[in-house]
Amino acid sequence: MSTLSLAARDSVTMLRRNLLHARRYPSMTLNLLLTPVMLLLLFVYLFGEAMSAGLGAGADRSDYIAYLVPGVLLMTVGSTTIGTAVSVSNDMTEGIIARFRTMAIHRGSVIIGHVVGSVLQAVMSVVFVGSVGVAIGFRSTDATVLEWLAAFGLLVLFATALTWIAVGMGLVSPNAEAAGNNAMPLILLPLLSSAFVPVDAMPGWFQPVAEYQPFTPAIETLRGLLLGTGIGHNGWLAxxxxxxxxxxxxxWSTARFNGDPK
Known part of the structure; x- marks a missing residue:
């Protein structure tokens, strides 16, 4: 069997292991899902009328729902990857990785299993939160099939990027609690982006921070694809x-995993 075949086989095995763990211990995933869902409901039903004023004259709660949902979807991706950091840290500190190192398995399959499993969980989480958004009134009637595919591709690419960062955070953390704390920027950064209010409505000194961080270009690109608004330079920035x-x-992750077994 070739090296590539062995790597693929072992990666699928590790992916199945991580998905079984997620199924047997769903509390982490459910807890991470609660944050974007609660923020979605909170901003729509408690602050929706007030926040819609920032969208311009004549905007109402339905307009704010359309504005808010794409940002919450990207926030969901960020919150899901926190579980990845915790899971990787658990593996590194509980001795299972040391056991894997003594077995005849492809070295990189352990990390690949975490990454692919996390991306799949992020996509499923986005589908769930998106369903909540549709239930409260979100509609994307102007998006074409190609734009929907591009939106899906953006979510997968964004989830993959954040997952690799989360894996690195898990590898450098001494325990699961530290991993969760280290990964908190992945859920806090959306709060400092255009997820909830337009960048133009923010204080002038803060606008560059909000505009050029990772989440804002991705959110604006997703809005443009789903709602038909302008994307501009946000597409290539995202x-x-x-x-x-x-x-x-x-x-970072591969260097840390291969160089420091903890």
Missing amino acids: AAWCLGLAVLGYV
Whole structure:
């Protein structure tokens, strides 16, 4: 059997292991899902009328729902990857990795299993939160099939990039609690983006911070694809952030995993 075949086989085995863990211990996934769902409901039903004023004259709660949901979908991706950091840290500190190192398995399959499993969980989480958005009134009637496919591709690419970063955070954390704390920026950054209010409505000194961080270009690109609004330079910025974070996370994670077994 070739090296590539062995790597694929072992990666599928590790993926199945991680998905079984997620199924047997769903509390982490459910807890991470509660944050975007609760924020979605909170901002729509408690602050929706007030927040819609920031969208311009004549905007109402339905307009704010359309504005809010794409941002919450990207926030869901960020919150899901926190579970990845915790899961990787658990593996590194509980001795299972040391056991894997003594077995005849492909070395990189352990990390690949975590990454692919996390991306799949992120996609399923986005589908769930998106269903909640549709239930409260979100509609995307203007998007074409090609735009829906592009939106899905953006979500997968963004989830992959953040997952590699989360894997690195899990590898450098001494325990699961530290891993969860280290990964908190992945759920806090959306709060400092255009997820809830337009960048133009923010204080002038803060606008560059919100505009050029990873989440805002991705959110604006997703809005443009689903709602038919302008994307402008956000498309290539989102792609650049995704590719940059993915490469950085991959190099960091593989170097840490191969060089420091903890």
